[in-house]
Amino acid sequence: MDLFAGIGGFRKGFESIGGNCVFTSEIDKFAQETYKANFQTNHLFAGDIRDVDTKSIPSHDVLLAGFPCQPFSLAGVSKKNSLGKSHGFDCKIQGTLFFEIARILEHHRPKAFLLENVKNLKSHDKGQTFETILDVLENKLGYKVQYRVINAKSFVPQNRQRIYIVGFREENNFNFDDLIIPDISKGPTLSSVLHPEDGSENFEDPYTIPHLSKVNEKYTITNKLWDYLKMYEKKHRAKGNGFGFGLCKREDVARTLSARYHKDGAEILIDQGEEKNPRRLTPRECARLMGFDKTGDSNFIIPVSDCQAYRQFGNSVVVPVIKEIASLMSKNIFEELILDKIDNLEKCA
Structure with a gap:
């Protein structure tokens, strides 16, 4: 099942090992539009998971969830503090959504799960938030849990650290440390995702124009915005802060x-x-930066406005990372499926 599905990054990763999605939940109507444009949704597709009766969710072998990270992210905590609002599990709207995962795990007992969140989840509230999550998963629900922080920089030209939490219902030989991460210093650069602008790529309206598939001028920032960003960086540099813009060349890796x-x-x-x-x-x-498209490809359908597309890709998981984790988990998932079938045959006999 694909919970807090966004635009399907988890699903895309697990379909690579033969996964078949039986339930999807995504609250944002624009993300739903993108998801449905790219995936078959002839199964139960829900909006707000809090409105879904657990019994109506089909049984499933693997639960996938990138639960909302704003209550735990550095940016999210800073913003909520400045507004005098609570964060983490005290955030009544988003922070409690982890317990929706726990509710479903407790009822359906899937063989495995994969959760993703920001790196800061591990240190949020002096580690108490993460301890609570592990306590629920391990002690209340009885799953065997491992976690690992992975920088997607090894797979895509972006410095993006996220924590991935894997759980199995039964004891097995899964070891997250067996996941081989390519040398981060030898990862791809932005040249692998940027439009080449030399005519070697078919133009794609509205992103590029026919002449040599040059990038549409609308993506060039205005003088007013450029002046503001330079002034903003100068002000914070004088204060010794690291705030500012990230100016990149084709051979660089992005923030x-x-x-x-x-x-x-x-x-x-x-x-x-x-x-x-x-x-x-x-x-x-x-789309290429997040691994939904490979270098030079334009296969992932983007049916929404630029504004919504930026929000969706910024909130997504990095697909190649999910594919690698799915591949590592697959042996143990399939072993448990086989054991279940043997058990059922013995019961029938």
Whole structure:
């Protein structure tokens, strides 16, 4: 089942090992639009998981969930503190959504699960939030749990650290440390996701224009915004802060793409030389940056506005990372499926 599904990054990863999705839940209507444009949804598709009766969810072997991270992320905690709002499990809207996962795990007892969240989840509230999560998964629900922080920089040209939590219902020989992560220093650069702008790529309206498939001028930031960003960086540099924009060349690796990218694109701006202001990534480049499309491909359907597309890719998981974890988990998942079939045959006999 695909819980807090977003635009299907988890599903795309697990379909690579033969997974078949039987239930999807995603509350955002625009993310639903993108998800349905790219995946078959002839199964139960729910909106807010809090409105779903556990018994109505089909039985499933694997639960996948990138539960909302804003209550635990560094940016989310900072924002909520500044507004005098609670965060983590005290956040009544989003923080309690982990317990929706626990509710489903307790009722259906799937063979395995994979959860994803921001790296800061592990240290949030002096580690108490993560301890609570592990306590629920291990002691209350009885799953054998392992976790690992992985930087997607080994797979895509983006510095993106996330924590992945794997759980199995039965004892097995799964070891998260067996996941081989390519050398981070030898990972891809932005040239692998950017439009080449030399005519070697078919143009794609509205992201590129027919002449040599050049990037549409609308992605070049205005003089006003560029002046503001330079002033903002200068002010914070004087204070010794690290805030500012991220100006990238084709041979660079980007900062983390976030859901706020639609606001000003500051974290990832592509250098276009001294004669021209830098530009934002196009949504197609974001699809490649998150691994939904491979280098040079434009297969993932983006039916929404640029604003919504930026939010969706910024909130997503990195598909190649999920594929690697799925591959590592697959041996144990299939072993448990076989054992279940043998058990059922013995009972029938």
